[in-house]
Amino acid sequence: MQQTTKGQSSGTRRRPPVPWHSRQLQQFRRCALLHQLCLLLLMAASIIASTEALAIEDRASSSAKTRWVPAIGQSWQIVLNAPLKIDPKKPVVIPDVDVYTIDLFDNSAQTVAALHKLNKKVIAYFSAGTYEDWRSDAKKFAKDDLGKPMEDWAGERWLKLKSSNVRNIMAERIKLAAQKGFDAIDPDNVDGYGNKNGLGLTKADSVDFIKSLSKEAKKYGLSIGLKNAGEIIPQVLSVVDFQVNEQCVKYNEVQTFEAFIKAGKAVFHIEYPKGAPKSVSTKTKAAIFGAKGTERFTTLLKTMDLDGWVEYRDGKHFITKTG
Structure with missing residues (x-):
């Protein structure tokens, strides 16, 4: 009979301990x-x-x-006070125009795609020259980027256009416009030089700023418009694709913006007549739509809050659904 060693049971063998190494x-x-x-x-x-x-x-x-560039005379609607209300599955929108300008932040990529299904081109509006305290990226602005409050517009302040931080934020906005599928951008408030801005902004600042926005837009295949800023047209006409102006008839600036037509570029023109939308006088309409030099402008009558209401040269008016 085989002897067992102490600590071992018969029929089993312990594995040797694993060495530390x-x-x-x-x-x-x-x-x-x-x-x-x-x-x-x-x-x-x-x-x-x-x-x-x-x-x-x-x-x-x-x-x-x-890259799409608007043509002279294309029909247009602009709605900024609320997002468009449009069914992406069965899209319908009125008026049936060529181009829509809508807010970059308030409208989704699905809304842009729905407009594209209807063969519309879509321009993204955002304020490039002012800070707006309600925007989703408002916290990205530094204190030093901000100037004086913008008169008559609560929550807005002028921006330092030379700031690299401001330019980076605007670059991100342009990228967002591309990601959402927009065809162009409408950067507003680039004429701070003509306002009490508290930053010493100059025309040269605006020219350089617009050139930087244009370069960024073209990187994504987007066209870019010049908003108002008639004083710097000669310096930026070659780097922008169209023009958006407010009340050139009221302020006798029609001739200024005709420079775009002469260069073969579209002019989108808004007037905010007294009494809009319900009681604009026939005389006022005739003065606006009959103003010499605006014949090839795409001219709209709108309310100051840029809601869905619009009236055209032919007297037809519409209300675009929002909500």
Whole structure:
């Protein structure tokens, strides 16, 4: 009969204890495997990011080749006080015009896509020259970026156009417009030089700012308009694609903005007549629509809050649904 050693049971054999150096080797191997796994994950993330970046560049490059620029005389509607109310599955919108300008932040990519289904071009409105305290990116502005409050517009302040932070924020807005599928941008309030801005803004500041916005827009295949700012047209006409002006008839500035027509570029023209929308006099309408030099402008009558109501040269008026 086989003898058993103390501490052992018959028929079984204990595994010898694992030497300390073997345990360290196992731990080392585990760490090495984890390290390799982390490297693989980082490589995968890098590949995905690079692929997405290339896809964005490809879209921008493709868009740039077919970049839409509005034509003189195209019909237009602008609605800024609320997002458009439009069914993306069965889109319908009135009036049936060529171009819509709507707010960049308030309207979704689905709304832009719905307008595209209806063969509309879509312009993204945002204020490039003022801070608006209700915008989703308002916290990104530094205290030093802000000037005096904008008269008659609560929650708005003029912006330092030379600020790299301001320009970066505007670049992000332009990128957002591209991501949502807009065809163009309408950057507002670029004429701070003519207002009490508290920042010493000059025409040269606006010219340089518009050139930077134009360069950024074209990177994504977007066209860009000049909003008002008639004094700097000669310096920026070559870098913008169309013009949006408010009340050039009222302020006797028609001739100023005719420069765009002479250059073969569209002019979108808004007047805010007294009594709009219900009681604009026939005399007032005749003075606006019959103003010499505006014959090739796309002229609208609107209320100051830029709601859905609009009236055209032919006397037809519409209310675009919002909500």
